[in-house]
Amino acid sequence: MFTLSKLAIAVAAASMIVACGKKEEAAPAPAPATSPVAVPAESTVEVLHWWTAGGEAKSVAELKRIMQEKGHAWKDFAVAGGGGDNAMTVLKSRVVAGNPPAAAQIKGPAIQEWAAEGVLANLDETAKAENWDTLLPAVVADVMKYNGNYVAVPVNVHRVNWMWANAAVLKKAGVASAPKTWDEFFAAAEKVKKAGLIPVAHGGQNWQDFTTFESVALGVGGTDFYKEAFIKLDQKALTSATMTKALETFRKVKSYTDAAAPGRDWNLATAMVIQEKAAFQFMGDWAKGEFTAAGKAPGKDYICAAAPGTANAFTFNVDSFAMFKLKDATAQKAQGDLAAAIMGTEFQEVFNLNKGSIPVRLNMDMTKFDDCAKLSSEDFVATASTGGLVPSIAHEMAVPPAVSGAMKDAVSQFWNNDKMSVADGVSSIAKAAATR
Numbered sequence: 106m107f108t109l110s111k112l113a114i115a116v117a118a119a120s121m122i123v124a125c126g127k128k129e130e131a132a133p134a135p136a137p138a139t140s141p142v143a144v145p146a147e148s149t150v151e152v153l154h155w156w157t158a159g160g161e162a163k164s165v166a167e168l169k170r171i172m173q174e175k176g177h178a179w180k181d182f183a184v185a186g187g188g189g190d191n192a193m194t195v196l197k198s199r200v201v202a203g204n205p206p207a208a209a210q211i212k213g214p215a216i217q218e219w220a221a222e223g224v225l226a227n228l229d230e231t232a233k234a235e236n237w238d239t240l241l242p243a244v245v246a247d248v249m250k251y252n253g254n255y256v257a258v259p260v261n262v263h264r265v266n267w268m269w270a271n272a273a274v275l276k277k278a279g280v281a282s283a284p285k286t287w288d289e290f291f292a293a294a295e296k297v298k299k300a301g302l303i304p305v306a307h308g309g310q311n312w313q314d315f316t317t318f319e320s321v322a323l324g325v326g327g328t329d330f331y332k333e334a335f336i337k338l339d340q341k342a343l344t345s346a347t348m349t350k351a352l353e354t355f356r357k358v359k360s361y362t363d364a365a366a367p368g369r370d371w372n373l374a375t376a377m378v379i380q381e382k383a384a385f386q387f388m389g390d391w392a393k394g395e396f397t398a399a400g401k402a403p404g405k406d407y408i409c410a411a412a413p414g415t416a417n418a419f420t421f422n423v424d425s426f427a428m429f430k431l432k433d434a435t436a437q438k439a440q441g442d443l444a445a446a447i448m449g450t451e452f453q454e455v456f457n458l459n460k461g462s463i464p465v466r467l468n469m470d471m472t473k474f475d476d477c478a479k480l481s482s483e484d485f486v487a488t489a490s491t492g493g494l495v496p497s498i499a500h501e502m503a504v505p506p507a508v509s510g511a512m513k514d515a516v517s518q519f520w521n522n523d524k525m526s527v528a529d530g531v532s533s534i535a536k537a538a539a540t541r
């Protein structure tokens with residue numbers, strides 16, 4: 106659990122990230138339909154996010170365009186770094202300094218933690234006027250509320266348990282179709298290796314290791330195991346034979362990655378699949394945003410399939426923006442407009458077409474979406490009634506950030522150290538899960 110006093114510790118780390126110069130601006134937005142006239146400073150919305158990869162930047166540019174059309178100026182506060190760890194550190198330093206942005210990409214249980222600090226604005230007026238309670242799945246609305254009041258607005262639904270594959274590479278290697286079980290997967294990976302190509306494109310950062318791990322564990326253990334281990338953090342499940350099997354499988358996946366993976370960004374791993382250098386990537390459907398930005402077509406150039414053994418499950422990752430308390434009435438109005446725009450049909454469609462996710466707003470017309478998005482949408486609804494719909498632990502949906510952070514580190518220690526025994530890996534992850 107973080108507190109504002111603890112936040113101060115983050116300041117030094119935050120200034121280091123900014124000083125290291127990895128801060129990038131998002132790609133330029135298309136010209137606004139109405140040329141922006143002088144906008145009062147209070148009407149400017151400063152928005153913190155970590156969407157700097159190709160498909161991500163195109164998506165956020167649409168929000169900027171919509172806000173400009175509503176007469177607001179957009180101040181981009183983009184902090185590069187997939188998964189958002191850098192962005193969260195920088196955000197903490199800004200809040201400690203008493204200078205929060207108007208809105209920040211914050212999700213899952215962290216929303217509750219920020220709200221408990223008393224720094225988030227109440228969005229109920231906009232939520233009521235726009236009928237959010239009827240437009241959102243209850244499971245999502247609950248996460249956006251603190252003590253019954255909306256403090257954040259959801260953007261999308263990403264599915265994490267995807268496996269992406271390059272169709273030409275599979276053909277070249279003699280792999281007839283996307284593997285459905287882990288045994289089939291390893292047989293396919295062997296063929297790709299024999300064809301002289303990289304079986305698995307992986308980016309070596311701890312959130313990417315964790316992303317792959319949760320899909321492997323879900324595929325090996327099933328949803329009940331996933332819930333016990335990664336939502337309830339049950340020690341029995343975390344130290345079970347199933348967990349051992351999951352770590353063995355995870356290590357085997359690593360043996361099919363290339364030596365240059367450490368430190369690689371996720372979108373560069375996706376590029377390896379796009380460019381026919383690698384066969385598979387385990388990544389959420391923001392990867393599809395990269396395929397789309399590169400002009401690739403699903404079913405033809407690439408294949409989207411549930412990670413082996415996970416077709417009946419859906420690990421969800423809902424992006425959202427929380428708004429910070431601002432004093433000025435014009436600034437508050439701008440925040441309300443931003444929140445309304447995010448839940449609006451125009452944004453929900455165009456943003457998600459670019460981002461690879463599906464709209465979070467219910468009953469949206471899916472005509473313009475591709476087959477991967479349609480499958481995601483169908484599976485989201487289906488798994489909600491079968492119990493297969495589970496929050497992604499790697500993407501901060503399942504447990505508080507302190508716990509997932511400790512587990513993420515433990516998973517990466519195991520991934521990066523081939524000499525660590527599986528038994529030691531199991532016990533260090535279980536110990537990390539007990540972090541409070």
Ligand code: GAL
Pocket residue numbers: 155156161186187188189263371391422423424500
């Ligand atoms: C996730 C986020 C996605 C995507 C990804 C990579 O945590 O929910 O929207 O941006 O990180 O940056």
